[in-house]
Amino acid sequence: MEGPKLQVSGLNAYFGSKQVLYDLSLQFPDRAASAIIGPSGCGKSTFLRCLNRLHEEVPGARVEGSIRLDGQEISRLNEVAVRCRVGMVFQKPTPFPNMSIYDNVASGLRLLGVRSRDRLDEAVLASLKQAALWEEVKGNVDAPGIRLSGGQQQRLCIARALAVQPEVLLMDEPCSALDPIATTKIEKLVLELKRTYTVIIVTHNLAQASRVSDHTAFLYLGKLVEFGPTQKIFERPDEALTESYVRGRFG
Amino acid sequence: MPGEGGLGEVPPRRESIERRGSRLRILGRGFHALSAGVAVGWLLLVALLVGVLAWTARSAIRHSGSFLLLGAEWDPNRQIFGAAPFIVDTLLTSLLALLLAVPVALGVAIFLSELAPPRVRDVVSYAVDLLAAVPSVIYGFWAFIVLVPLMAHTVEPDLARTTGGTLLFSGLPLGVDLLTSSLILAVMILPTIAALSREAMRAVPRQLRESALSLGATRWEATRMAVLGPARAGILGGILLGLGRAIGETIVVAMVIGGGRTYPTSLFSPGTTLATIIADDLTSAAPPEVSALVAVGLILLGITLLVNLGARLLIARERKESEEEELPAHSRPRGLLPPPGAEFRGFAHPGGAGEAEAVLAEPVELPAWRRQLQAQLPGRLRRRRALYAAVAVLTLLCTVLALAPLASILYTAVQNGGRAVVTPSFYTDTMAPACNPATEHNCQLGGIGPALQGTLILIGLASLIAIPIGILAGIYLAEYGRNRFARSLSFLTEVMTGIPTILIGTFVFVLFLAEDPSIAASATTGGIALSILMIPLVTRTTEESLRAVPDSVRESARALGFPRHWVTLRVTLGCARGGIVTGALLAASRAGGETAALLMTAQGFQYYSLGLGRPIDSLTLVIFTTFGTPYPNWQEVTWGATLVLLLVMLTIGLATRILFHRHTAGAEVT
Ligand SMILES: Nc1ncnc2c1ncn2[C@@H]1O[C@H](COP(=O)(O)OP(=O)(O)O)[C@@H](O)[C@H]1O
Ligand SMILES: [Mg+2]
Numbered sequence: 001m002e003g004p005k006l007q008v009s010g011l012n013a014y015f016g017s018k019q020v021l022y023d024l025s026l027q028f029p030d031r032a033a034s035a036i037i038g039p040s041g042c043g044k045s046t047f048l049r050c051l052n053r054l055h056e057e058v059p060g061a062r063v064e065g066s067i068r069l070d071g072q073e074i075s076r077l078n079e080v081a082v083r084c085r086v087g088m089v090f091q092k093p094t095p096f097p098n099m100s101i102y103d104n105v106a107s108g109l110r111l112l113g114v115r116s117r118d119r120l121d122e123a124v125l126a127s128l129k130q131a132a133l134w135e136e137v138k139g140n141v142d143a144p145g146i147r148l149s150g151g152q153q154q155r156l157c158i159a160r161a162l163a164v165q166p167e168v169l170l171m172d173e174p175c176s177a178l179d180p181i182a183t184t185k186i187e188k189l190v191l192e193l194k195r196t197y198t199v200i201i202v203t204h205n206l207a208q209a210s211r212v213s214d215h216t217a218f219l220y221l222g223k224l225v226e227f228g229p230t231q232k233i234f235e236r237p238d239e240a241l242t243e244s245y246v247r248g249r250f251g
Numbered sequence: 252m253p254g255e256g257g258l259g260e261v262p263p264r265r266e267s268i269e270r271r272g273s274r275l276r277i278l279g280r281g282f283h284a285l286s287a288g289v290a291v292g293w294l295l296l297v298a299l300l301v302g303v304l305a306w307t308a309r310s311a312i313r314h315s316g317s318f319l320l321l322g323a324e325w326d327p328n329r330q331i332f333g334a335a336p337f338i339v340d341t342l343l344t345s346l347l348a349l350l351l352a353v354p355v356a357l358g359v360a361i362f363l364s365e366l367a368p369p370r371v372r373d374v375v376s377y378a379v380d381l382l383a384a385v386p387s388v389i390y391g392f393w394a395f396i397v398l399v400p401l402m403a404h405t406v407e408p409d410l411a412r413t414t415g416g417t418l419l420f421s422g423l424p425l426g427v428d429l430l431t432s433s434l435i436l437a438v439m440i441l442p443t444i445a446a447l448s449r450e451a452m453r454a455v456p457r458q459l460r461e462s463a464l465s466l467g468a469t470r471w472e473a474t475r476m477a478v479l480g481p482a483r484a485g486i487l488g489g490i491l492l493g494l495g496r497a498i499g500e501t502i503v504v505a506m507v508i509g510g511g512r513t514y515p516t517s518l519f520s521p522g523t524t525l526a527t528i529i530a531d532d533l534t535s536a537a538p539p540e541v542s543a544l545v546a547v548g549l550i551l552l553g554i555t556l557l558v559n560l561g562a563r564l565l566i567a568r569e570r571k572e573s574e575e576e577e578l579p580a581h582s583r584p585r586g587l588l589p590p591p592g593a594e595f596r597g598f599a600h601p602g603g604a605g606e607a608e609a610v611l612a613e614p615v616e617l618p619a620w621r622r623q624l625q626a627q628l629p630g631r632l633r634r635r636r637a638l639y640a641a642v643a644v645l646t647l648l649c650t651v652l653a654l655a656p657l658a659s660i661l662y663t664a665v666q667n668g669g670r671a672v673v674t675p676s677f678y679t680d681t682m683a684p685a686c687n688p689a690t691e692h693n694c695q696l697g698g699i700g701p702a703l704q705g706t707l708i709l710i711g712l713a714s715l716i717a718i719p720i721g722i723l724a725g726i727y728l729a730e731y732g733r734n735r736f737a738r739s740l741s742f743l744t745e746v747m748t749g750i751p752t753i754l755i756g757t758f759v760f761v762l763f764l765a766e767d768p769s770i771a772a773s774a775t776t777g778g779i780a781l782s783i784l785m786i787p788l789v790t791r792t793t794e795e796s797l798r799a800v801p802d803s804v805r806e807s808a809r810a811l812g813f814p815r816h817w818v819t820l821r822v823t824l825g826c827a828r829g830g831i832v833t834g835a836l837l838a839a840s841r842a843g844g845e846t847a848a849l850l851m852t853a854q855g856f857q858y859y860s861l862g863l864g865r866p867i868d869s870l871t872l873v874i875f876t877t878f879g880t881p882y883p884n885w886q887e888v889t890w891g892a893t894l895v896l897l898l899v900m901l902t903i904g905l906a907t908r909i910l911f912h913r914h915t916a917g918a919e920v921t
Contacts, residue, residue: 078632087465088461092456094461096459108467111476112624113627165621
C-alpha cells in the first residue's frame with residue numbers, strides 16, 4: 001500500500017475575515033470510506049469543499065495550508081483538473097433540470113471533449129449501473145432527470161460524478177433530504193464504492209457513519225477533535241468531547 | 252398565585268378583551284370587504300378602459316372594416332383610414348430593436364449574474380436599474396441631439412457604402428428614420444431584458460452551479476450547463492416583455508422616426524408607428540379621425556396584450572413544469588445496450604459483493620480512450636480556459652456598451668444644462684422669449700417654474716388616487732386572495748404594467764371628451780392618467796412585499812389569538828413596510844418621468860397653473876415640446892429640465908436602494 005490518497009495538513013479556511021476551520025491535519029487512505037461528523041455549523045461542508053477547491057469559488061473565501069492528492073499539492077494544480085479527480089455529491093440532489101438522465105450522466109465527459117456516442121453510451125451505462133440506478137431507468141434514459149424521485153435523483157448525481165472516473169468522491173450529507181428506503185440504498189452504494197474509490201462522507205446521522213465508514217473524523221467548532229478508525233471513535237474515543245458527542249449528549 | 256381578590260378581578264378584564272376582540276373582528280371584516288371592493292374596482296377600471304376604447308372605435312371599425320388593418324393610405328380629410336404602414340413600421344422597429352438588444356442584454360446579464368466580482372456586480376446592477384428608470388423623453392432628446400447626427404453623417408452613409416446601397420440601406424440617410432428608432436429602442440429595452448434575465452439566472456440554485464464546477468466545468472461552462480437552461484423561461488419572458496415595451500413605446504419613437512406615412516422602402520425611410528400616429532394627431536382630430544385613431548389604439552392594445560400575456564404565461568408555465576416530479580410511465584424509451592466488446596468495470600447491483608471483489612482483485616485498468624483523454628487534458632484545459640476568458644471579456648464589453656448611453660446622457664446633460672440648474676431663477680421663471688445670447692444683448696434664460704409646479708401637482712394627484720388603491724388591492728391579493736378570482740386579477744395587474752401608456756392617456760382623454768370636454772385637457776385628467784399607470788405598479792410591489800413575509804410570521808401571530816385583520820395590519824404590513832414604500836416611491840418616479848399619457852391629458856401650459864380644471868405643464872412635456880428648437884436659450888432650458896429630471900430619478904433610485912437595503916437588513920435581524 002502506498003501513501004494516503006489525501007493528506008491535509010495545517011488547513012485554515014475563512015469566509016472573509018471569519019475563520020471557520022482551524023489548523024486541520026488528517027490523512028484519508030485510499031479505497032476506504034471516511035466519515036466526517038460534528039454538530040451543524042462546525043465546518044464539515046466547508047472542509048469538504050476545500051478538498052475539491054470549491055470553497056475558493058465563494059466570493060471572499062480563502063484557504064491556507066496544504067492539501068495533497070497522491071502527494072501533489074492541489075493548489076498548484078489546475079482547479080478544473082483537481083475537480084475531475086475529486087468528484088462531489090451535494091446534500092440536495094442537483095440534476096441539471098433541463099437535461100435528460102443520459103445527458104446528466106454524460107455531461108462531465110462531454111466537458112472533457114468526449115464526442116463519440118459509443119464511448120458515451122458505454123460510460124453512461126457503466127456509471128448508472130455503478131450507482132445502482134440502471135435497473136430503474138433503463139429504457140427511460142431520455143426522460144428529464146428531475147422527473148425521478150428524490151432518492152433516484154441523488155443516485156443520478158452519484159452516477160454523474162462517477163462518469164468522469166474520479167479518484168475521490170466527496171458526499172455532503174447525501175441522505176439528509178431522502179426517506180429511509182432511499183437512504184438505505186445510498187448506504188449500500190457507499191459500501192460498494194469504497195472498494196474502488198476514496199469516499200469521504202459528511203453525515204449528521206451517527207448510525208450511518210458507523211455503518212458505512214472505516215475512519216471517522218469528529219469536528220467541533222472548526223477544529224479536528226479526533227480522527228481514527230470508526231470503531232474506536234464510537235466505542236472508546238480518546239477525547240471526552242468525542243465520547244459525549246457519539247453518546248448523543250449534545251449536538 | 253392569584254388570591255380571592257385576584258379572581259374577582261379577572262372576569263371584567265376578560266370581558267373587555269372579548270369585547271375588544273369582537274370589535275377588532277368586525278373591523279377586520281370591514282377591512283377585508285374594503286380591500287376586496289378596491290380590487291374589484293380596479294378590475295372594473297380595466298374593463299372600462301377596454302370598453303371605452305372599443306366604444307369610441309366602433310364607428311371607425313364600422314366605416315373602414317378590415318381596411319383599417321390592411322389599407323395603406325391614411326387621409327383624414329377624405330376619411331380614409333388604413334393603418335397597415337403603421338403596423339409594419341411598429342413591428343419592423345421593435346423586432347429590429349430586439350435583434351440589436353438581446354445579445355448585448357444577455358452578455359450584461361451573464362456578466363452580472365455569473366462572472367463579475369460582487370462589488371462590481373452591485374455597482375453595475377445599480378447603473379442598469381438607473382438605465383431602466385431614465386424617462387423615455389430623455390432618451391428621445393439625447394437620441395435627437397447625439398444619435399441622429401451620428402447616424403446621418405457617419406453610420407448610415409457608411410452602411411450604404413459597404414452594402415452598395417442595396418434594398419435595406421437605400422435612400423437618403425437623414426438620421427430620422429426607422430434605423431435610428433430601432434437603435435434607440437434597443438438602448439431603451441436593453442436594461443429591462445438584462446435585469447429580468449439576470450434575475451432569472453440569479454434564481455438558479457447555487458448548488459446547481461457548484462455541481463457543474465465539481466464536474467470540472469469552467470465558470471462559463473457551468474453557466475452554459477447549469478444556469479442558462481433552467482433560466483431559459485425567465486430569459487424568454489424578459490425578452491418578450493422588452494418586445495412589448497418596444498411595440499408600445501411612443502415618445503422616443505415620435506422624436507426620431509420622421510413621420511413618413513407610407514410603406515417603408517428601406518431602413519432609412521422615415522416612418523410612423525401605431526403609437527406615434529395617436530400622439531401626433533389625436534388632440535387635433537375631428538370626431539371621425541378620433542374614432543379611427545382609437546381603433547389604431549385597439550390594434551396596439553391587442554398586439555401588446557398578446558406579447559405580454561405570452562411572456563407572463565411562459566414564465567408561469569415553465570415554473571410549474573420544473574416543479575413537477577416523478578417519472579411518467581409514458582416517457583420515450585431509448586435502447587441503450589452495452590456496446591459489443593466493451594468490458595464493464597463496475598458493480599451491477601448493491602450487495603453484489605462477490606462481483607465487486609472480483610473487480611477489486613484485478614488492478615483497475617483504464618480503457619485506452621480514457622488514458623488518451625487524460626493525456627489530452629492539459630491542452631484542452633488551456634483552450635477551455637481561453638474560451639472562458641474570451642467570454643468574460645465579451646460580456647464585459649457588452650456591459651460597457653450597455654452603460655455607454657447612460658454616461659453620454661449624463662455628460663451631455665451636464666455639459667448643456669449644468670449652468671441652468673445652478674441658476675436660482677431657472678426654478679421659478681416661466682419660459683423667456685426665444686433668443687440667442689451670442690448675438691442679442693438682453694437674452695434671458697427663462698425657467699421651468701410652471702413645469703416643476705405642474706409635475707409636483709400631477710404626481711401629488713396621481714399618488715393620492717393610486718397609492719391607497721394600489722396598497723389595498725395589493726393587500727387583498729396577498730392576504731385574502733387565495734382564490735381563482737384573485738389569481739386572475741394578480742395576473743391581469745402584472746399584464747397591465749406592460750400596457751402602452753399612450754393608451755391610458757387616450758382612454759382618459761376620450762372618456763372626458765364624451766363626458767365633460769371642458770376638462771378633457773387638464774391637471775385632473777393628467778393626474779388620473781398617471782394614477783392608472785401607477786396603480787398596477789403599487790399593487791404588484793405591495794403584493795410581492797407581503798408575499799415575501801414568511802407564513803410563519805402570520806401563523807405565530809394568529810396562534811397568539813389575534814383576529815385576522817390585526818395580523819394583517821400590524822404584523823405583516825410592519826414587516827413589508829420597506830418594500831411597500833419603495834414600490835410607491837418608484838411608481839411616483841415613473842409617473843414623474845411619464846410623457847405619453849400626458850400628451851393629450853395635461854397637454855402642457857406656458858404659465859403657472861390656473862387650477863385643476865385647466866391644462867398644466869410638466870418637466871417631460873417641456874422637453875418634448877422644445878427638443879428640436881433652434882433657439883439657444885430654449886435649448887439650454889430643455890437641457891436644464893433634462894438634468895433636473897435625471898437628478899431627481901437618480902436620487903429616488905439611490906434612496907429606494909438604501910431604504911430597501913436597510914429594510915432587508917432589518918428583516919434579517921428580527
Ligand atoms: N457563504 C458563507 N459566508 C459566510 N459564512 C459561511 C458561509 N457558509 C458557511 N458559513 C459559516 O461557516 C461555518 C461552517 O459552515 P458549514 O461548513 O456549512 O458547517 P456544517 O456543514 O458543518 O454545518 C458556519 O458558522 C457558517 O455560518
Ligand atoms: Mg453542511
